[in-house]
Structure formats: C-alpha cells, structure tokens
C-alpha cells in the first residue's frame with residue numbers, strides 16, 4: 001500500500017522485517033502463514049456496527065482521517081482486515097504451540113467506535129473477543145510496551161474483568177488523554193535502559209500473577225528506542241532486546257501461550273525500524289528452541305532415573321524403554337529429531353547460557369552404568 005510522499009508512517013517496515021527474518025534464517029518460509037482477512041462476525045465483537053459500516057461503505061470523513069493519521073482508502077481497509085486476521089491466526093497458533101507472532105498488528109489506538117493514531121482496527125481486542133466468544137479462552141493479559149498508551153485496548157476492556165490490560169508508556173506522550181488500563185505505568189521523558197528494565201521486571205510478574213491469563217499478548221513497540229521520532233524515551237538497542245527476552249521468558253516460563261505483535265516504531269529509517277522489530281522474533285525463536293531442548297532433557301533424565309530403579313531391582317528396561325535408552329546412549333532422543341546438528345555440536349545449540357542451564361547436552365545424557 002502506498003502512502004503520500006513524506007507520510008511519517010513507515011508502511012514498508014512490515015515487508016522489510018519479513019525479508020530480514022527470512023534472510024537471517026530466524027524464520028523459514030514454512031513458518032509463515034498468509035492470513036485470511038478477518039471476518040465481519042469477529043469484527044463486530046470488538047467494534048461498533050456504525051464504525052464498521054463506515055469503513056465498509058462510505059469511508060471516513062476528513063476529520064476522522066485526521067484523527068486516524070492515515071488517508072482512508074479501500075486498500076487501507078483491506079490491509080487492516082488482513083492484519084487483524086493475522087493476529088487472530090497467530091492467537092490460534094499460540095494456543096496450539098505456545099508461541100506465535102504476527103509480523104504486523106498491535107494497533108492499540110483503535111477504539112470500538114473510531115480509529116486514531118495510525119490504528120484502524122484493534123487487532124488484539126478482536127482476537128481476544130473472538131476466542132472468548134468461542135470459549136477457546138476465558139482470560140487474557142495484554143502486555144503493551146509500545147511507548148504510547150494502549151488507550152483503545154484499555155477502553156474496550158475497561159469493564160471486562162477477565163482481560164487484564166497493562167501499559168507502560170510515556171506519561172507526556174500521545175495520547176494526551178489516557179484511558180484506564182488495569183495497570184498503567186507512566187514513564188517520564190528520557191527514561192533509559194536501567195530504569196525501564198527495572199520497572200518492567202518489577203511489574204510483569206505481578207501482572208501475570210494477578211491476571212492468571214489463558215493467553216498473553218505482547219505489543220512489542222520499538223518506539224521506546226532512543227532517537228525515535230515519536231518516542232521521547234532513551235532505550236538502547238541492547239535494552240530493547242533484553243526487554244523482549246524478559247517478556248518472552250517471564251510469560252513462557254509460566255506456561256502461558258504468548259502472541260507477539262509489532263505495534264509502533266519510528267526510527268530514522270524504515271530499515272532501522274525493521275531491525276529493532278526483529279529482536280522480538282529472534283528472542284522468541286531462540287527461547288522456544290531452547291525450551292524444546294530443556295523439555296527433552298527433563299524427559300531424558302526421567303528415563304534414566306526409571307532405568308536405574310529397574311536395574312537396581314535386578315530387572316532390565318524392556319521394549320520401548322530399552323529402545324529409548326539406546327538412543328539416549330548415542331546422545332539423541334526422539335525429542336531431538338531435527339536437531340542433530342545442535343546435538344553434534346552443543347555450541348551451535350544456544351549461545352546464551354541464561355536460556356540453557358543444560359546447554360552441554362552430553363552432561364545431561366551420561367550413559368548409564370550397566371551392572
């Protein structure tokens with residue numbers, strides 16, 4: 001979709017991000033799913049009929065377009081439908097697999113009855129309402145770390161007890177009239193790495209404890225970066241990556257499915273914006289890969305413990321247990337299928353020790369001593 005020359009919204013960041021993640025091998029083509037546009041039944045769960053009717057037919061007035069910050073066009077509408085479809089699809093995938101993301105979305109300034117701040121539809125609200133209506137989830141937590149308050153999301157769920165909205169944002173930044181989230185943490189202008197990460201580390205576990213969500217949504221806006229055109233905070237790139245990792249680990253360590261959506265980012269160039277957005281996906285993939293290994297390590301240890309008990313009581317492991325032990329002795333378990341390279345060379349597996357207490361897999365799979 002083309003915007004008028006000089007328009008401040010970096011519309012090309014989406015395709016740049018996708019290209020970057022594919023070229024780095026963070027994602028493969030098989031990991032990507034082209035979403036369907038969201039359907040009108042789902043839209044109606046989060047937006048008013050009057051607003052949807054306008055979007056579907058006449059379009060938005062000049063005043064409404066000014067508030068939105070984007071020129072209305074049928075193409076913008078189609079794009080918004082597909083972006084919301086992406087978040088819903090990612091939500092279903094996260095419920096199945098634990099973690100998924102949309103390489104778009106996080107349009108948190110969209111209210112039930114109007115759009116603003118570059119946001120036509122509230123994709124996260126639509127996904128939550130849809131899955132609640134289908135009884136796939138009861139509760140959800142929204143972790144909104146875009147530098148701007150998630151005003152639309154806060155308003156949509158203000159009276160919905162089962163949806164916990166958490167927003168950490170610039171106090172003196174847009175939107176000037178803040179809505180009420182379940183937990184709002186306003187930050188003063190110029191906040192840097194340590195204060196930001198300490199504040200997040202303090203509040204995030206409380207959010208998850210209080211909300212006990214069936215699923216969490218992470219709006220990983222990168223407009224917190226130092227030098228962002230609309231940001232006013234001063235985070236370094238390292239801190240953004242730490243932030244992403246902190247959210248992913250804190251949520252996933254509790255076994256809560258997580259959906260990552262982009263939200264805002266207005267760095268000096270579109271390439272730079274895409275680069276900053278890529279961190280959340282790099283961290284997500286690294287974490288999940290590691291979690292898979294850690295699960296297998298636990299499984300392997302259990303198997304060894306069982307076998308040792310049998311051997312101590314004078315019996316031999318039988319059948320499939322014996323087969324699994326044979327595999328274990330060679331340093332592989334069925335759970336590691338597809339990870340042969342990493343097993344052959346543990347340094348390839350994961351470079352970050354904090355993710356991988358059992359990084360050196362050999363140590364976890366010591367061959368058992370046969371009597």
Ligand SMILES: [Zn+2]
Nearest residue numbers: 146147148264
């Ligand atoms: Zn923002």
